[in-house]
Amino acid sequence: MTRSSRIRRAALAAGACTAVAALLGTAPAAQATQAAPDIPVAAVKAHLAQLQSIADANGGNRAHGRPGYRASVDYIKGKLDAAGFTTSLQPFTSGGATGYNLIADWPGGAEDATVLTGSHLDSVDAGPGINDNGSGSAGILEVALAVSREHLKPAKHLRFAWWGDEEDGMVGSSHYVDALGADSSKISAYLNFDMIGSPNPGYFVYDDDAKLEKVFKDWFAAKNIATEPETEGDGRSDHAPFKDAGVPVGGLFSGADYIKTAAQAKAWGGTAGKAFDACYHRSCDTSRNIDDTALHNHTDAIANAVWQLSS
Numbered sequence: 001m002t003r004s005s006r007i008r009r010a011a012l013a014a015g016a017c018t019a020v021a022a023l024l025g026t027a028p029a030a031q032a033t034q035a036a037p038d039i040p041v042a043a044v045k046a047h048l049a050q051l052q053s054i055a056d057a058n059g060g061n062r063a064h065g066r067p068g069y070r071a072s073v074d075y076i077k078g079k080l081d082a083a084g085f086t087t088s089l090q091p092f093t094s095g096g097a098t099g100y101n102l103i104a105d106w107p108g109g110a111e112d113a114t115v116l117t118g119s120h121l122d123s124v125d126a127g128p129g130i131n132d133n134g135s136g137s138a139g140i141l142e143v144a145l146a147v148s149r150e151h152l153k154p155a156k157h158l159r160f161a162w163w164g165d166e167e168d169g170m171v172g173s174s175h176y177v178d179a180l181g182a183d184s185s186k187i188s189a190y191l192n193f194d195m196i197g198s199p200n201p202g203y204f205v206y207d208d209d210a211k212l213e214k215v216f217k218d219w220f221a222a223k224n225i226a227t228e229p230e231t232e233g234d235g236r237s238d239h240a241p242f243k244d245a246g247v248p249v250g251g252l253f254s255g256a257d258y259i260k261t262a263a264q265a266k267a268w269g270g271t272a273g274k275a276f277d278a279c280y281h282r283s284c285d286t287s288r289n290i291d292d293t294a295l296h297n298h299t300d301a302i303a304n305a306v307w308q309l310s311s
């Protein structure tokens with residue numbers, strides 16, 4: 001054996017992963033390049049079943065100021081606490097009742113470039129609000145739990161939020177943005193998910209910020225799923241107060257009371273001439289009012305965006 005090969009062998013035998021990697025020029029890739037995991041749709045549906053049970057046990061709804069809302073907050077918070085998130089409730093008053101935003105921080109990452117992902121957790125009085133907006137609430141919960149399972153160490157800080165009283169005019173999210181004040185400049189992106197499992201689904205990508213829109217559009221394009229820009233949303237959900245404060249906003253929407261056109265049914269399947277969600281704001285917005293494939297696609301797209309934007 002030559003002297004140099006003996007040295008090479010000794011270096012390999014030393015076995016330290018970094019030494020070997022350096023020798024071979026194959027240092028492990030930084031976590032930044034890690035791909036998001038597939039989000040198990042069965043787990044998202046299990047959260048929806050729990051939200052349905054909460055509504056059933058509390059007069060059929062999970063509306064602001066009603067016991068079903070607070071029970072919904074407690075359910076989501078329990079899952080996040082068990083997964084290692086730092087959670088807090090931000091109370092506010094609306095219509096004479098106390099409402100709550102639930103905020104969950106994943107420890108680590110640059111806080112002056114926080115990626116904030118949010119969904120409203122309240123329903124209307126009329127029903128259990130499973131598509132509107134149990135779907136977004138359960139979807140981002142399962143993405144947050146995936147962050148924990150994967151021990152993600154993002155470069156940017158990750159925060160998740162479940163807003164109270166969206167249905168009376170984005171009350172909770174507006175309260176949060178007001179309380180943030182000048183710190184809104186530390187939010188590098190706000191991603192909003194309000195209705196992502198519509199039973200006659202569409203795939204609408206918020207067009208407010210070109211960079212954020214592209215992250216979602218590219219993911220759907222890679223899956224051969226057509227998308228359309230979301231055009232009715234400005235002022236219709238919790239991204240509005242963030243956009244007004246100058247925060248870049250993005251998000252996804254699978255459709256509400258608007259009618260699916262023939263061209264849209266051709267692209268996405270489902271039924272032309274019928275609403276994307278015929279049970280929108282009605283008592284029939286139950287756990288049966290969900291398209292599983294749409295819910296799964298949207299939830300995986302959220303995970304991809306969270307992974308990419310925080311790296």
Ligand code: TRP
Nearest residue numbers: 132167194232233236237253256
């Ligand atoms: N936020 C609306 C609601 O809860 C739902 C909605 C209707 C929506 N159209 C939208 C959300 C467009 C986002 C974009 O009633």
Ligand code: ZN
Nearest residue numbers: 124132167281
């Ligand atoms: Zn609604």
